[in-house]
Amino acid sequence: MNINHIVQNLFQENLFSNKALELRDGQLVYGKLTKLFPQQMAEVQIGSQKMFANLTIPLMVDQSYWFQVSVTDDKPVLKVLTQVQEVSAEKGNIKGLLQQLQLPDVKENRLLMSYLLSNNLPITKESIMSIMEWLPSSLGKQELSIIGLMLERELPLTKEVFNSLSSLQTGKGFSALIEELKQQLSAHEIKEPNLNNLLSSLREGGNIGEENNVDILKAIFQKIGYSFEAGLLKRAPMGEEQASNQEMLKPILLELMGKDVPVAVKETAGQLIDKVTGYQLMSQQTGPIMQVIAEIPLRFFNQQVDVTVQYNGRKTTDGKVDSSYCRILFYLELAHLKDTVIDITIQNRIMNMSILNDRASEIMPMIKQADEPLKDKLRELEYQLMSVHARPLTKEDKPLWSSQQPIQVKAYKGVDIKI
Incomplete structure (x- = not known):
């Protein structure tokens, strides 16, 4: 579990998270008309979700269409893409979509479009064209996951940002x-x-x-x-x-x-x-909620190690970090204990700590010896340590870094989308 493995897990978790559908201005979506209702109302299924739409042009039930999103007055409006007669509009037909967007039909573009579509990532003509300016010729899983994360977090689609995230x-x-x-x-x-x-x-x-x-x-x-x-x-x-x-x-x-x-x-x-820039980009703040991810060089018992720190918490009304409610994780690769995760959860200044290591059974007796001195030290800082546990690492012990949620259109009543 070195730093590269940790960050690779992060990139994959961002892309395969099960999130609610959020429509962005200029985004391309593939939807199926499932039902027709009176007064030109219809039900459209986009991915696993269904929405009500107001039809302004005749469409056929059980047919799928490519739509482009336009957000007007905080309401998403879907416009059917003009179909090229000789090219199918099926979602899997990357060639057809590239032709509709007037983009070159080359291997790199097909790989990129296929990856974005399969992961339900937002697609706009402008974003694809920006990426194509610096798209690596050797486009593999790692490069695609970085591009996906850039789109997911709405980061600038530049080569500099790509290189910074690649360095992690x-x-x-x-x-x-x-x-x-x-x-x-x-x-x-x-x-x-x-x-x-x-x-x-x-x-x-x-x-x-x-x-x-x-x-x-x-x-x-x-x-x-x-x-x-x-x-x-x-x-x-x-x-x-x-x-x-x-x-x-x-x-x-x-x-x-x-x-x-x-x-x-x-x-x-x-x-x-x-x-440094890569970790700055991975850290984020949305309103009072903040997340800091960083790698720092430290010494543990005279051994030089690089520690990855993840802090999840919120800020108080005066802009300071709320130390009463937060979660802090340390990811380490130690000389003798090897891969180690220290997971600290704080609720109302009550602390629970877990130490994850494959030698948990050997570590636990040492933890018990240090338990009371640790409680005393934390008590001086006005924290109450409730428990310290050690358990083996598992495949599920991945970083809890979550993707930044894109800006959502405001909730409203009535028609979901207008076509």
Whole structure:
């Protein structure tokens, strides 16, 4: 269960989640007219869901049609696509759909359209054309799942976003990249004091188990630059902003990319930038609900490890993180215990903790020994620890990252759609 495996699970879970149908402006949908009613009313089935529609043109029962969605006054209106006489409009006929959209009938386009259709992902002519500008020639399952996630989360359909998300499924972890860049700077005698100091600080990390674990995590998040763009929005005074940027890895690396340094150095720096950006894109906030996903280098019992942290919770009315209700998961690959997940659930400051590891039976006696000291320590922080359990990892123990829900059209009464 390394980081690549975790993120691959995330991408697949997003695409195969069973969600209610949400119609977006410009989206193409394939629906079947199932019933006709008086006053030009009809029942249309789109996927597994049925909607009422007001017919403005004659359609035949038990026939399927391609429709394009137009959202007017928060109500989705479906327009039947003009059919090309010699091409069937069947959902499985990718060639026919490409022809109707006036898009090239090439292998990559057929693979992309087939994948999006089979996973019920939103399709618009504009989004497909944007993707085609940078669509990889070697289009496999991994590339398609990333594109699907970009559409699902309504991320910008650019090559830069694609590369950042790709970096989470492939490549090296933070610790390896930090060490590699530090060695390259030394080998090429590149004088970057701020960067060297920051890389050394991150490589040393913090030793989890010390008294100031929370401060350690906060400091590492800050040093990596996960909040870099958010900090820019605060419009700090120029001098303070520049000083702060020199303490963050991401802005320093962005500055390095504009300098005359060897290609190998830029490649490693670029991989680190992509990794930070990828996790920023995976984190999200919808109203008061927030989700943070990040990878950070830490030290556990003098062993350097890359830890993936997932925080699910909400913000209070004053904009602060609500520490009374949340869920935090740590995904680790330890030297001796190997794959380990620490799952912490907090409800009204009452905490339950699960440790998932294939050596759960060996770990449980050690947990019992540390149970009372842990309860005492948490009590000082005004938390009550109810239970700590250990159990083996299973295939079902996948990350709980969920896709960002697309903006829904507002609820209304009466006709669902107008055709």
